[in-house]
Amino acid sequence: DVKVTQSSRYLVKRTGEKVFLECVQDMDHENMFWYRQDPGLGLRLIYFSYDVKMKEKGDIPEGYSVSREKKERFSLILESASTNQTSMYLCASSTTRTGFHFGNGTRLTVT
Amino acid sequence: RKEVEQDPGPFNVPEGATVAFNCTYSNSASQSFFWYRQDCRKEPKLLMSVYSSGNEDGRFTAQLNRASQYISLLIRDSKLSDSATYLCVVNYSGTYKYIFGTGTRLKVLA
Numbered sequence: 546d547v548k549v550t551q552s553s554r555y556l557v558k559r560t561g562e563k564v565f566l567e568c569v570q571d572m573d574h575e576n577m578f579w580y581r582q583d584p585g586l587g588l589r590l591i592y593f594s595y596d597v598k599m600k601e602k603g604d605i606p607e608g609y610s611v612s613r614e615k616k617e618r619f620s621l622i623l624e625s626a627s628t629n630q631t632s633m634y635l636c637a638s639s640t641t642r643t644g645f646h647f648g649n650g651t652r653l654t655v656t
Numbered sequence: 657r658k659e660v661e662q663d664p665g666p667f668n669v670p671e672g673a674t675v676a677f678n679c680t681y682s683n684s685a686s687q688s689f690f691w692y693r694q695d696c697r698k699e700p701k702l703l704m705s706v707y708s709s710g711n712e713d714g715r716f717t718a719q720l721n722r723a724s725q726y727i728s729l730l731i732r733d734s735k736l737s738d739s740a741t742y743l744c745v746v747n748y749s750g751t752y753k754y755i756f757g758t759g760t761r762l763k764v765l766a
Contacts, residue, residue, distance in 0.1 A: 652697075
C-alpha cells in the first residue's frame with residue numbers, strides 16, 4: 546500500500562517566518578505534487594516534480610518554492626509566510642498512469 | 657467556465673437510496689479520470705478510476721461519456737458511512753496536469 550507521509554499535521558507560524566513542509570513517499574513514484582485546499586476553491590496546484598531535481602510551477606506558485614533532492618522526498622518552502630498562506634497543504638505522489646495518493650495533510654496557520 | 661465542474665450539493669439522501677453525481681470537463685484532450693472521496697478534515701482518497709467502458713466496484717459505478725464530456729458516479733444502497741465529499745479528477749493527455757473539481761457533498765440520513 547502506498548504511503549505518503551507529511552512531517553507535520555498542524556503548524557502555527559508567524560508572518561515573515563520561513564516555513565518548510567516535508568513530504569516523503571515510499572513507492573518509488575516519479576511524480577510528486579503540492580496542493581493547497583481552501584473552502585470553495587478546491588485543490589489548487591502549487592508545484593509539481595516529475596523527477597529528481599526537476600520542478601514545474603503549478604497554478605499558484607507565488608510565494609512558494611520547492612526542493613526535490615531525492616526521489617522519495619519533496620519539500621515545499623514558504624520563503625516568508627503570510628496570513629493568506631493559511632491553508633491545508635496536501636502532498637501527493639503518482640506514476641504517470643495511476644491516480645494520486647495523498648499524504649494526510651498539513652494544516653498551516655500563519656498569524 | 658471552470659475546467660472541471662461539479663454540483664457542490666449537498667445531496668441529502670436516506671439510507672438505502674441510490675444517488676448519482678456528474679462531473680463535466682471542458683477539455684476534450686482529457687484522458688484519465690478518477691473519483692476521490694474526502695472525509696471532513698482528511699485527505700482525499702482514491703475511490704475509483706473511470707474507464708471508457710465504465711467500471712463497477714461493489715455499490716459504486718463510474719461511467720465516462722466522452723461525447724458529452726462528463727463522468728458520473730452512481731452509489732447504490734447508500735450507507736451512513738458514504739457521507740463525504742466526492743471529488744472528480746481529470747488528467748490531460750500527455751501531461752502531468754491533474755484538474756480537481758471542487759467536490760460534491762453527500763449526506764446520507766438515517
